[in-house]
Amino acid sequence: MTILSLSMLAVALHTAAIEEKCPWPESGPQQQRYHQQLSCYDQQLVTARRQLAQWQQHHQFVLQQHSQRTGRPAALNSFQAATESFQQLKEQHCRWQYQLQLPDVQLGAAYYKRCQLQLILQRAEQLESLAAR
Structure with missing residues (x-):
C-alpha cells in the first residue's frame, strides 16, 4: 500500500468518525441545525487540539532530551519547523474550503471546522504512532 493510499484511508476513517460523533441534525430550522453542527465540531476540536498538543509536547520533550545527550539539535529543530x-x-x-462555500458563511464555517478536525486528528495519530516505535 502506498503512502498516498494510507493517507487517503486515514482521512476516510477520520471522516467517518467525525460524522459518527457529529451527525448532521435531521430536524429543526436550518439555523438551529447549523448551530448544533458547529457546536459539536467546536467540542470535538477542543478534544482533538488537546490530544495533538500532548503528542507534540511528548515529542518535543524526547527530542530535547536527545539533543542534550548528543549535542545535535537537528531533529528537534526539524520537528519544530514541521510543527509550524x-x-x-x-x-x-481549510481556508480554501471555507471560501468555496461563500456566501453561505455558516456552511463555510462547518467545512472549515470539519477540515481542521480531520487534519488535527490525522496529525495526532501520526505523532502517536511515531511514539510507539
Missing part, C-alpha cells in the same frame, strides 16, 4: 509548517498547511488548506 503543519499549522500553516492546516490554516491554508
Whole structure:
C-alpha cells in the first residue's frame, strides 16, 4: 500500500468518525441545525487540539532530551519547523474550503471546522504512532 493510499484511508476513517460523533441534525430550522453542527465540531476540536498538543509536547520533550545527550539539535529543530509548517498547511488548506462555500458563511464555517478536525486528528495519530516505535 502506498503512502498516498494510507493517507487517503486515514482521512476516510477520520471522516467517518467525525460524522459518527457529529451527525448532521435531521430536524429543526436550518439555523438551529447549523448551530448544533458547529457546536459539536467546536467540542470535538477542543478534544482533538488537546490530544495533538500532548503528542507534540511528548515529542518535543524526547527530542530535547536527545539533543542534550548528543549535542545535535537537528531533529528537534526539524520537528519544530514541521510543527509550524503543519499549522500553516492546516490554516491554508481549510481556508480554501471555507471560501468555496461563500456566501453561505455558516456552511463555510462547518467545512472549515470539519477540515481542521480531520487534519488535527490525522496529525495526532501520526505523532502517536511515531511514539510507539
